[in-house]
Amino acid sequence: MWIVGAGPGAPDLLTLRAARLIERADVLVWTDSLINPQIAALAPESCERIRTSSLTLEEVMDVVVERARAGLRVVRLHDGDPCLYGALAEQLHRLREAGLEAEVVPGLSAYQATAAALHQELTIPGLVQTIVLSRAGGRTGVPEREALPRLAALRASLCLYLSARHVEEVQEQLLAHYPADTPVAIAYRVSWPDEWITVVPLSAMARVSLERQLIRTTLYVVSPALAAPQQARSLLYSSGHRHLFRGGVPEPD
Known part of the structure; x- marks a missing residue:
């Protein structure tokens, strides 16, 4: 199964990996209160779509574990990036307890x-x-x-x-x-x-x-x-700054 970041909202801000996984999902468990419905619509017509806005974490994970154990391609779809305020640690812990592994796919925050x-x-x-x-x-x-x-x-x-x-x-x-x-x-x-x-x-x-x-x-x-003042200048791109790829050995920080 996969835990996937949907990004901030716009469907075209999905990563390619996220979009491909959604398009191949058998089961989409998605945060419907925060994710654009157009993103959920990328899943195939045959995909089971499960909304999580009214569910507890335990109820969500019961569904995820049951479907994953049945051999289905389960995509748990989070808004933004699942590594940020996404209860990711709790979900991964419950999956490990159930003997399941998940790939985490980041999303734009x-x-x-x-x-x-x-x-x-x-x-x-x-x-x-x-x-x-x-x-x-x-x-x-x-x-x-x-x-x-x-x-x-x-x-x-x-x-x-x-x-x-x-x-x-x-x-x-x-x-x-x-x-x-x-x-x-x-x-x-x-x-x-x-x-x-x-x-x-x-x-x-x-x-x-x-x-x-x-x-x-x-x-x-x-x-x-x-x-910020418009004249702020990065040292890395300054003509006077030498580094390994432009003009010599990198200088110490």
């Missing part, structure tokens, strides 16, 4: 699709070189060492998933470390037909989110890179 839609790089030489993927604590919680104020202190490119319901608290915590005019990209259903993306100052992050009534399928990208 929403933070990548958002940066591309904005024509923005999130790592700018001399300004920011780190991308942090995280979330507000909420009901699930996060380890104390990963609490949002600790991450915000880095002032890196911070991509926050699953955080729209807590946006007022998130903004307050971020303002303790980032300047109020730090750009924040608010991306709702990125790459879907009804995609909505805007960039606002951090001080307006909560207000705009509440005005748009955003509570799910929303990503925040908080980054000084979104207002």
